[in-house]
Amino acid sequence: MGFEAKATIMDADQIRRAIKRISHEIVERNGGVKGLVVVGILRRGVHLARRIADYIEKIEDAQVPVGALDITLYRDDFEVTRNIQTRPVVGTTDISEDVTEKVIILVDDVLFTGRTIRAALDELIDFGRPSQIQLAVLVDRGHREFPIKADYVGRNVPTSEVEMVEVRLKELDGKDEVLLGEVSE
Amino acid sequence: MSEPLKKDLLGLDGVSADDINTILDTAKSFKEISHRRVKKVPALRGKTICNLFFEPSTRTRASFELAEKRLSADAVNISKSGSSVAKGETLRDTAENLQAMMIDVIVIRHSASGAPHFLASLLNASVINAGDGAHEHPTQGLLDIFTLREKFGDLKGKKITIIGDITHSRVARSNIYGLVTLGANVTVCGPPTLMPARVSELGVDVETNLRRAVTDADAVNVLRIQLERQKVNLFPSLAEYADVYGINSERLKWMKPDCLIMHPGPMNRGVEISQDVADGRQAVILEQVTNGVAIRMAVLYLLCGGVQLTKPDDVIEAAEEKEDTKVS
Numbered sequence: 001m002g003f004e005a006k007a008t009i010m011d012a013d014q015i016r017r018a019i020k021r022i023s024h025e026i027v028e029r030n031g032g033v034k035g036l037v038v039v040g041i042l043r044r045g046v047h048l049a050r051r052i053a054d055y056i057e058k059i060e061d062a063q064v065p066v067g068a069l070d071i072t073l074y075r076d077d078f079e080v081t082r083n084i085q086t087r088p089v090v091g092t093t094d095i096s097e098d099v100t101e102k103v104i105i106l107v108d109d110v111l112f113t114g115r116t117i118r119a120a121l122d123e124l125i126d127f128g129r130p131s132q133i134q135l136a137v138l139v140d141r142g143h144r145e146f147p148i149k150a151d152y153v154g155r156n157v158p159t160s161e162v163e164m165v166e167v168r169l170k171e172l173d174g175k176d177e178v179l180l181g182e183v184s185e
Numbered sequence: 186m187s188e189p190l191k192k193d194l195l196g197l198d199g200v201s202a203d204d205i206n207t208i209l210d211t212a213k214s215f216k217e218i219s220h221r222r223v224k225k226v227p228a229l230r231g232k233t234i235c236n237l238f239f240e241p242s243t244r245t246r247a248s249f250e251l252a253e254k255r256l257s258a259d260a261v262n263i264s265k266s267g268s269s270v271a272k273g274e275t276l277r278d279t280a281e282n283l284q285a286m287m288i289d290v291i292v293i294r295h296s297a298s299g300a301p302h303f304l305a306s307l308l309n310a311s312v313i314n315a316g317d318g319a320h321e322h323p324t325q326g327l328l329d330i331f332t333l334r335e336k337f338g339d340l341k342g343k344k345i346t347i348i349g350d351i352t353h354s355r356v357a358r359s360n361i362y363g364l365v366t367l368g369a370n371v372t373v374c375g376p377p378t379l380m381p382a383r384v385s386e387l388g389v390d391v392e393t394n395l396r397r398a399v400t401d402a403d404a405v406n407v408l409r410i411q412l413e414r415q416k417v418n419l420f421p422s423l424a425e426y427a428d429v430y431g432i433n434s435e436r437l438k439w440m441k442p443d444c445l446i447m448h449p450g451p452m453n454r455g456v457e458i459s460q461d462v463a464d465g466r467q468a469v470i471l472e473q474v475t476n477g478v479a480i481r482m483a484v485l486y487l488l489c490g491g492v493q494l495t496k497p498d499d500v501i502e503a504a505e506e507k508e509d510t511k512v513s
Contacts, residue, residue, distance in 0.1 A: 072228075074226065074227055074228075083189035083190060083191045084189065084191070084204060084207055085189060085203065085204070085207060087487050089211075090211050090214040091214055092213065093217055094217070122227070123226075126221065126222070126225070126226075127222060127223070128222060
């Protein structure tokens with residue numbers, strides 16, 4: 001089973017511009033960087049969160065703390081598997097900043113059913129009581145199963161449910177691109 | 186010979202390096218949870234776990250119970266005194282009654298070697314061995330190995346010396362199986378009367394001279410002298426044991442300056458380990474305890490996380506296929 005790409009939705013330049021725009025929107029909407037914490041969802045969300053924080057630093061000349069959130073233990077959809085090698089891998093959460101009274105910018109690569117974001121919200125509020133949580137995603141592909149909406153979107157991509165959206169990032173995949181494709185046998 | 190771990194953790198004998206590494210890697214992630222403001226994740230919500238302790242325990246029992254609670258499982262504790270075991274109920278009946286109450290996991294400590302294996306063959310619930318007689322104590326082995334891996338990274342070629350009553354030590358056996366699988370060089374050292382026959386067949390070096398055993402070790406794991414398991418006098422006196430095999434500050438000088446000192450607890454201070462060594466700079470004994478909670482969380486998550494435990498294999502396969510085609 002693999003992924004067969006049909007089209008490139010975003011290339012490296014488009015990804016860069018989208019992240020840059022999102023960074024500007026975040027600063028504009030929040031009137032600066034005071035109280036901001038950017039938290040990425042493992043794995044690709046963390047890299048996007050770092051890029052956003054870097055842009056914000058360039059724009060405002062102020063550092064924004066970045067955190068990493070692994071939502072595996074908050075998932076509602078992992079089923080029993082044959083042996084321990086096929087269990088969802090638990091990554092490491094790193095929220096060293098106190099989130100209470102902060103504005104959290106939650107970052108993920110693709111927004112789809114909204115279940116990942118539900119899990120992330122539950123996990124985040126176990127760390128404290130943020131004054132706000134805002135959601136930034138690189139791609140919104142629709143098909144929500146929960147009442148969740150992104151505050152910052154790189155690109156809206158209408159998809160069918162059987163299609164897949166794959167985000168590739170330099171840090172992990174050697175190249176920046178967003179692909180639309182299908183599951184191949 | 187190494188079957189992948191599925192529902193039970195009975196020992197480290199025959200567990201593959203891949204499975205051990207999966208548990209250790211998972212534990213690394215779980216360690217952070219115990220430092221959170223809310224020390225709890227919902228991974229095992231709705232699971233019921235019974236801690237069946239037929240032998241006394243502080244550390245292991247508290248550690249399992251905390252691991253269960255931090256994963257949001259519901260835990261029931263049963264000990265020998267105060268239960269129907271004291272009225273003579275058999276292990277089989279106790280276990281089957283617990284299963285009839287829809288227990289998902291049984292954590293068992295028992296003085297009889299093989300008691301957890303017996304339950305595992307009998308029950309649908311996951312069985313985790315928390316120490317069976319002189320056989321194995323796999324989660325202790327794993328937490329010791331985790332502590333070593335945190336300090337050394339790769340364990341290949343590291344020399345780990347285990348000192349004391351090897352014959353009666355389930356801690357030693359689990360450590361040996363796990364460490365040898367991961368490529369460490371293990372030396373066991375102790376009086377010949379406390380050394381099992383043919384122990385070298387487990388892939389360890391045997392040394393009766395303490396100085397030779399510790400001189401180039403990267404870590405020394407000091408076992409507790411278990412007076413409750415001594416049916417005959419296997420050494421003349423505690424004082425003499427301390428004299429010949431006790432680890433004290435004099436003997437630390439025989440070791441490398443950064444050699445780690447480990448002990449599975451409870452310590453007999455002044456017997457196998459002296460006061461100053463137990464509290465000294467090289468001791469990682471309390472780190473072992475901290476790591477124990479993370480290891481047990483990892484084992485519980487890996488063995489019984491997910492929707493249901495008792496599905497027949499074909500249903501599991503179908504579920505796996507479904508999982509595979511799911512997209513993010």
